[in-house]
Amino acid sequence: MSAHTQRPVECPCGGAAPGQKSEKSGAKPPRYADCCGRFIDGDALPATALELMRSRYTAYVLGDVPYLRATWAAETCPADLDVDPNEPGAPRWLGLAVKRHESIDETHAIVEFVARHKSGGRAYRLHESSRFTRGDDGRWRYVDGDILEG
């Protein structure tokens, strides 16, 4: 196992869930170790596509490429994946809000979210509806997503 440097105390995903009043609610974010850290640094498996989605957001924040690859469907995982947060010009992720978590069936789900980030001094919102599938191994994986306006 690699050394896990720079792991935060509070989870970057903020425990985002549908119906939650974003980060303005003043609710205390969950601890990283109790939230996405269980999946990224531990052996726990996300039980839902929502948990997986949150942990992938957190992996982007941390620049954890191995985790992103491990949770990406083989058919759609890009050969080139560079998410080093320390690189000049890399987006700085500011927060996550989950709009919708829809279970289609046992092995398919959709999560719609807004991830805010700052890139090159400008603030952006990534609003995406993502598709997830669950493999025979019981693991949820990200397939692809549609970028939504607004």
Ligand SMILES: [Zn+2]
């Ligand atoms: Zn989390």
